[in-house]
Amino acid sequence: MAACLPGLLRNIDLVKFRCSCGKLSPIYRQYFCRYCLSLRCWYCVSHEVDSYFCGNCLESMPSTEAKMKRNRCGNCLCCPICLHNLSVRASSHSVPNPADPNKPLSKKLYYLSCGQCRWTTRDIGMPDKPAASGLWADPENLHMSRIEVLIEFYQSLASIEKLEKQRKKVSARRRTLTMYDRQTGRRRSSLVSSFSSLGLSTSQPPMEAPIISPLSELPPLSEEFYSSTELSDSSTLPQRHAVPESQPPSRRSLNPIHRQLVLRRNARCRGCDHNLCKPDYIPGSIKFKIELLALHHVPEVGLVAPRNPLAFSVESRVIISISNPSDQPTSLWLQPLSNRELDDVTATIIPPDGELHLAAKDDMAEFEEPSSGDAGTDDAVVYRRSNKIHVATSVTPHKPAGDVVVALRMAYDYHNTVMALQSKGETAAKVSRLSQTLILNLGSVQL
Amino acid sequence: NAEYMGGAGGRTSIRIGPGSIVCADAELKGEIVFGLKCFVHPKARIIAENGPIYIGDSCMIEEQVLIINQLTDGALRGADDRPVMSIGSHNLFEVGCTIKAHKIGDLNTFEPKCVVESQCEISTGCTIGALCHLTSCDRMPDNCVVFGSNNQRRICGDKPQTSASLQYDLISCTANKYHNLKKAKVPAPKPNIPAT
Numbered sequence: 001m002a003a004c005l006p007g008l009l010r011n012i013d014l015v016k017f018r019c020s021c022g023k024l025s026p027i028y029r030q031y032f033c034r035y036c037l038s039l040r041c042w043y044c045v046s047h048e049v050d051s052y053f054c055g056n057c058l059e060s061m062p063s064t065e066a067k068m069k070r071n072r073c074g075n076c077l078c079c080p081i082c083l084h085n086l087s088v089r090a091s092s093h094s095v096p097n098p099a100d101p102n103k104p105l106s107k108k109l110y111y112l113s114c115g116q117c118r119w120t121t122r123d124i125g126m127p128d129k130p131a132a133s134g135l136w137a138d139p140e141n142l143h144m145s146r147i148e149v150l151i152e153f154y155q156s157l158a159s160i161e162k163l164e165k166q167r168k169k170v171s172a173r174r175r176t177l178t179m180y181d182r183q184t185g186r187r188r189s190s191l192v193s194s195f196s197s198l199g200l201s202t203s204q205p206p207m208e209a210p211i212i213s214p215l216s217e218l219p220p221l222s223e224e225f226y227s228s229t230e231l232s233d234s235s236t237l238p239q240r241h242a243v244p245e246s247q248p249p250s251r252r253s254l255n256p257i258h259r260q261l262v263l264r265r266n267a268r269c270r271g272c273d274h275n276l277c278k279p280d281y282i283p284g285s286i287k288f289k290i291e292l293l294a295l296h297h298v299p300e301v302g303l304v305a306p307r308n309p310l311a312f313s314v315e316s317r318v319i320i321s322i323s324n325p326s327d328q329p330t331s332l333w334l335q336p337l338s339n340r341e342l343d344d345v346t347a348t349i350i351p352p353d354g355e356l357h358l359a360a361k362d363d364m365a366e367f368e369e370p371s372s373g374d375a376g377t378d379d380a381v382v383y384r385r386s387n388k389i390h391v392a393t394s395v396t397p398h399k400p401a402g403d404v405v406v407a408l409r410m411a412y413d414y415h416n417t418v419m420a421l422q423s424k425g426e427t428a429a430k431v432s433r434l435s436q437t438l439i440l441n442l443g444s445v446q447l
Numbered sequence: 448n449a450e451y452m453g454g455a456g457g458r459t460s461i462r463i464g465p466g467s468i469v470c471a472d473a474e475l476k477g478e479i480v481f482g483l484k485c486f487v488h489p490k491a492r493i494i495a496e497n498g499p500i501y502i503g504d505s506c507m508i509e510e511q512v513l514i515i516n517q518l519t520d521g522a523l524r525g526a527d528d529r530p531v532m533s534i535g536s537h538n539l540f541e542v543g544c545t546i547k548a549h550k551i552g553d554l555n556t557f558e559p560k561c562v563v564e565s566q567c568e569i570s571t572g573c574t575i576g577a578l579c580h581l582t583s584c585d586r587m588p589d590n591c592v593v594f595g596s597n598n599q600r601r602i603c604g605d606k607p608q609t610s611a612s613l614q615y616d617l618i619s620c621t622a623n624k625y626h627n628l629k630k631a632k633v634p635a636p637k638p639n640i641p642a643t
Contacts, residue, residue: 118603
């Protein structure tokens with residue numbers, strides 16, 4: 001009979017760890033800082049922009065280049081109807097051959113087509129292009145000149161304000177310098193020369209604000225709005241807002257949209273400022289340069305049994321599984337947490353007493369024959385296989401309705417390899433006793 | 448027309464037109480008529496429960512497709528006054544779709560896992576997108592494309608075309624090697640394989 005591992009209930013929200021900031025989240029969503037030896041969740045990590053990339057062509061670019069391109073990819077185009085990727089299709093047309101009028105040449109012309117909604121560039125009347133890429137020109141933005149004038153005006157305003165700020169700083173400094181002078185009783189005329197050496201120019205006259213004068217009378221609404229509205233021809237609001245520069249009311253004016261870039265981020269510990277998560281340079285790669293995930297450093301706790309709801313005030317046997325992520329064997333202690341410490345707890349748990357031993361994680365274990373799944377030396381361990389153990393606990397819900405929530409404290413030995421690397425000569429990793437607070441949600445009470 | 452009377456129930460009667468290939472693993476129940484050059488993949492289920500199903504030429508019915516006649520009343524009536532489900536030609540039924548529509552025209556594509564309920568009537572050149580549900584339409588306009596999670600529709604400007612006939616050419620040569628086929632009495636005509 002093949003020994004099959006009893007499956008974990010893989011609901012991601014079943015077991016939550018309390019992060020160093022106090023929030024609860026599953027272990028799969030947390031990082032572990034090896035320097036501060038604490039869990040960091042999504043909220044107690046500072047996120048920085050690493051780079052930008054296009055989701056379609058996977059072209060990576062730094063922040064400055066992305067800003068220049070307005071966070072859009074230059075090559076990839078999206079369908080204006082459904083924002084799906086546009087793919088290039090070829091169609092051959094016969095073109096009269098200048099050399100021999102009897103034999104027409106077949107020329108390949110390209111058009112863009114959406115795979116999801118079957119929109120093509122022919123729907124808006126765009127002629128097919130002779131080249132597959134590079135000729136898909138964007139329509140001109142009618143408001144571009146006005147926007148440029150406005151930007152120039154506000155940039156000049158900003159530079160004037162900056163100069164004013166600098167001048168205020170310098171004058172404040174100047175005042176303190178004269179005060180020092182009064183104390184010594186001497187006046188230094190060289191102050192004025194030092195002031196002028198800062199090179200502040202006199203303020204430039206501000207540019208005139210580019211105001212558009214309001215119209216005195218508006219043209220009347222054309223009759224078209226009252227009589228003919230083809231709903232199938234008009235664009236929807238999301239489609240219009242995707243093209244804010246033109247916002248065309250008609251579908252026939254919807255041009256292909258450049259694909260928006262996607263952000264890649266670094267996670268940095270707020271406590272010690274070390275990088276916790278840094279992706280690989282290539283956007284298409286799933287590897288990380290730095291990957292300090294909690295799953296690789298903190299024992300993973302899961303629920304094995306029972307699958308049925310627990311009954312109120314009945315002591316039930318609950319089996320939880322703990323797996324050791326490190327390549328060193330560890331010892332583990334489980335203690336219950338009193339209700340006074342946490343508000344949400346609705347059941348009491350009696351975990352096994354004493355030290356639980358966990359073997360090291362062996363990457364070759366999945367390829368080898370499974371060793372006997374016996375309990376090993378510890379009494380409370382129900383099942384053991386390589387780095388995983390199943391432990392029996394007893395849970396008594398003491399609320400008749402709602403979810404059964406238990407809290408545990410797990411203390412374990414963590415082998416820190418970072419400090420060993422830093423100090424030369426020491427090969428043994430420093431072992432520290434860490435403890436984490438767990439909240440397990442065992443489902444609703446059986447009604 | 449090759450005729451194949453089978454099934455323990457006795458009411459199963461399947462008529463497979465010349466050139467049509469039906470894999471033996473497909474589940475066919477009731478009165479079903481196929482046209483020319485159809486291909487029914489294994490694990491497809493065509494169940495003519497409440498009435499007969501007439502399928503046209505060059506239809507490609509892929510795996511796990513469920514075509515079921517559960518009509519309670521239909522415009523078309525068969526021989527013994529049972530509602531008929533009629534499917535036109537050159538339709539492509541991709542993997543996992545569920546078709547209960549009472550009338551389907553030509554050149555339609557039903558993408559994977561779409562669901563078309565019995566009140567629907569699909570005309571020509573429509574594309575029902577993947578995982579789209581058509582539950583309560585009377586008649587789909589021609590060349591309509593249904594897509595997106597909200598079952599958005601739009602009329603497509605392109606000519607209707609399906610790859611059903613192209614797929615038939617490619618698969619009819621190799622099907623014999625890999626699938627058990629229901630035997631037909633009349634041999635299939637030679638398919639044209641496009642020169643590449």
